[in-house]
Structure formats: structure tokens, C-alpha cells
Amino acid sequence: MAPSAVFMEPDNLLTPKEKNKLRKPVVEKMRRDRINSSIEQLKLLLEKEFQRHQPNSKLEKADILEMTVSYLKQQSQLQMKRSFHKSSQFDFREGYSRCLQEAFHFLSLHKVRTETQTKLLSHFQK
Numbered sequence: 001m002a003p004s005a006v007f008m009e010p011d012n013l014l015t016p017k018e019k020n021k022l023r024k025p026v027v028e029k030m031r032r033d034r035i036n037s038s039i040e041q042l043k044l045l046l047e048k049e050f051q052r053h054q055p056n057s058k059l060e061k062a063d064i065l066e067m068t069v070s071y072l073k074q075q076s077q078l079q080m081k082r083s084f085h086k087s088s089q090f091d092f093r094e095g096y097s098r099c100l101q102e103a104f105h106f107l108s109l110h111k112v113r114t115e116t117q118t119k120l121l122s123h124f125q126k
Helices: 016-045 047-053 061-109 116-126
Strands: none
Touching: 016 047, 016 061, 047 061, 047 116
8 A cells, every 4th residue: 555645744734823722832942942941050059159048948930040149249349349449548658658759759850968868769669
């Protein structure tokens, strides 16, 4: 008996709308799996932080996301404080260097080196 034309490729028998109906649950499951995987990775990455806030409790996905956002905000604020502190130190050093240059320039204009000028210059160099 010859093969029947009814058993052709199933994709050829489905309309695009029907294909989308079949594909949609699979795509949705893949999307949920990606979300769950990412939440689980967050949980593992921040496990110590979570234990500090809520020891011995089962965390829901929403809890993990909220605590992650809170943790990231804290880290961002700390980083801003550190960068401000570093920039303040840099500004201080830059200002001090500029002041030192001006003082050397001023003192060099006077040909006579007094003991006070010498002490001042040696103090600045320290």
C-alpha cells in the first residue's frame, strides 16, 4: 500500500495561528524558567545578606527581588560616599600642590633668603 498524503509534515497542516497557539505555552514556560533561574542565582549570590536579614526563613521570589533591590541601593550609596571621599582627598592634594607652587613662586621672587623662608620651604617639602 502506498503512503497516504494525510501523514505529511504536521507543520504543513497547521495554520500560522494554530502554530502560534501551540508555540505560546512553550515560549511562556521558557520565559518563566529564565526568570526562576535568575531569581535563584540572585538568591545564591546574596545568600549571606539574606541570612543576615531573615535567618531560617523560606524566601519567596518577591522577597528575594525586594532584598536584592535594597542591597543594590545600599551598595550604590556606599560607592557614592567612597567616590566622594576619594574626590575630596584628590581635591585637597591638588589644592595643596597648587598652594605650594604659589608659595615657592612668591618666595623665589625675593632674592634674599631669610632663615624664616628657608624653614618655611623645608616645612612645605615635608
